[in-house]
């Protein structure tokens with residue numbers, strides 16, 4: 001663990017050196033107090049001299065002042081290091097996490113991962129920011145004190161040392177147990193957190209199904225589980241502390257008996273015995289302190305292990321090592337002129353076809369014999385041998401029964417997953433040859449459940465393009481037919497939307513998500529249509545917003561309702577991961593049995609034919 005931690009501490013080694021110097025200085029000064037005590041007894045009490053006592057006290061006073069200054073530096077520097085290093089680890093961990101593909105988060109609970117970023121790193125902070133310094137100080141005191149004990153009286157020292165082997169063995173034995181139990185304990189705490197997070201996030205469902213008692217019971221089971229493991233760890237540590245204390249204090253008592261007899265026999269001065277006892281108490285105290293910290297270090301080692309594991313998780317989807325020159329996708333250049341007159345925003349949009357004519361014959365996006373199976377279901381292809389070519393500017397509706405593979409198709413286009421066989425090309429370049437960020441910035445995704453963050457309307461709109469101007473944002477909002485409801489919000493654009501935008505209706509969220517996509521001005525659009533969840537008026541607005549958004553862009557739209565497919569160039573019908581048919585609505589009604597059935601099921605067929 002130390003070796004691993006060193007990479008984070010190394011940048012701050014100057015501070016570490018200052019901390020260590022302060023540490024050594026304070027430990028030395030603490031030990032030299034023993035000489036002060038000897039002076040006070042031999043020069044003051046035993047000689048019955050007030051001047052001697054005052055002089056000795058002066059020395060002690062000086063040592064105490066110097067010790068306090070050292071303590072200030074030691075504490076400040078060491079705590080600084082702890083906070084700094086943990087902030088760095090947290091940042092590294094987080095930036096690593098956001099680079100991992102979504103599949104990682106399907107296999108690992110979000111709450112559990114959060115606990116690693118917060119609880120585990122806090123444990124490390126305690127260790128670096130206090131326990132290490134505490135341990136080091138005590139180790140130094142131990143070594144220094146022991147040396148001074150040997151110098152002042154070998155016989156008494158040997159008596160004290162008799163107990164050492166009896167302390168070392170339990171220390172190692174219990175230490176290992178504590179480490180294992182700490183890991184278990186951290187795991188349990190993480191799952192308690194994950195549990196609470198999930199149920200609180202879906203509180204409406206919990207309450208609507210009146211499952212409060214059940215979640216309470218399950219949560220208390222998890223919490224009790226964590227308590228049980230913690231209890232085992234605590235009892236191991238308690239045994240260790242009691243054992244060490246008994247042995248150490250026993251040996252000090254033995255030494256006091258022998259030493260006291262020597263003073264009575266006149267073979268040792270009272271001051272020497274007092275100094276020796278002082279050293280012995282320091283040594284025993286520091287040993288006890290080290291054993292206590294040892295348990296804590298073991299706990300932190302468990303935490304470090306979990307953090308290391310997470311950092312070692314490799315993203316299996318990465319940008320290529322050698323960066324290829326960027327590809328300019330054919331799309332539409334949109335020049336908008338926005339001016340404000342009498343407080344009313346006016347916009348004239350001039351659209352130029354760019355390269356689309358030229359590439360009408362070429363495919364912009366191609367799926368070549370592509371198959372994908374989810375790792376958890378390797379035998380069942382979610383998409384099978386897909387061959388499809390989509391031209392620039394074309395709009396494709398993706399339809400099919402539930403589980404047909406429509407969402408999987410979007411995941412593959414955004415390269416959240418890689419196909420096991422075949423490939424996907426955009427502009428003739430296979431996806432793995434694209435720089436990931438460049439690839440994804442070609443797309444705008446409007447998911448079925450729009451994702452809004454706990455921020456105000458303005459920040460949510462600018463999420464994909466933080467440097468958009470005010471006029472651009474307003475133009476996008478207008479195009480998405482969202483201006484009216486935003487203006488009616490209590491604080492307009494500054495209104496806070498609550499977690500996941502809970503303060504908005506479904507249709508309003510959808511229109512914000514569309515405005516966000518318009519602002520992003522992508523070449524390729526991925527729409528997971530959600531109009532089915534909306535009332536007629538909201539649907540009308542959302543449909544209008546979508547029409548504006550789709551104009552001139554290459555669009556994939558998952559159409560849950562066949563009403564949507566009226567607006568598209570071609571319809572791709574999927575079933576069980578296979579592309580069954582492709583064509584216009586009329587062609588498919590004539591040729592595709594599955595499509596006809598889907599259309600009939602939606603009672604749309606008469607109206608649409």
Ligand SMILES: Nc1ncnc2c1ncn2[C@@H]1O[C@H](COP(=O)(O)OP(=O)(O)OP(=O)(O)O)[C@@H](O)[C@H]1O
Nearest residue numbers: 106374376377382401402403404405406407408409
């Ligand atoms: N993360 C996952 N792990 C394993 N299997 C998955 C995962 N996501 C989806 N599947 C499976 O892959 C298949 C295709 O799912 P997909 O979500 O693409 O369907 P869909 O057509 O979008 O369905 P719907 O219209 O209901 O959203 C389904 O059988 C589904 O159970």
